[in-house]
Amino acid sequence: MELEENLIEIISLSGEVKKKFLKAVKHAKNNEPEEAEDVFNEADDQLIKAHLKQTELINKEAGGEKLESSLLLTHAQDHLMTAILLKDMAKEFMDLYQRLEE
DSSP states (O other): OHHHHHHHHHHHHHHHHHHHHHHHHHHHHTTOHHHHHHHHHHHHHHHHHHHHHHHHHHHHHHTTOOOOOOHHHHHHHHHHHHHHHHHHHHHHHHHHHHHHHO
């Protein structure tokens, strides 16, 4: 059950992170750079938590504990990878909007 709880936490955190990165881009688009940066940093902190959960699972498997592959595991990985990609894209968009305002 612990595995499922960790996976659900990764999914939940990653979903919130994606929403916040998109919110940061909207703030940047509306010429609100301070708000954009605040929301971006908040999302990044949550992303670190999700990534640490993933690292915990990887370390368990590397230590010999067998983790069963499942649709939930795949879903969690997908959400986390998408959130990481969105972080990079959000930062690029924020930088572009900042340049447009200069």
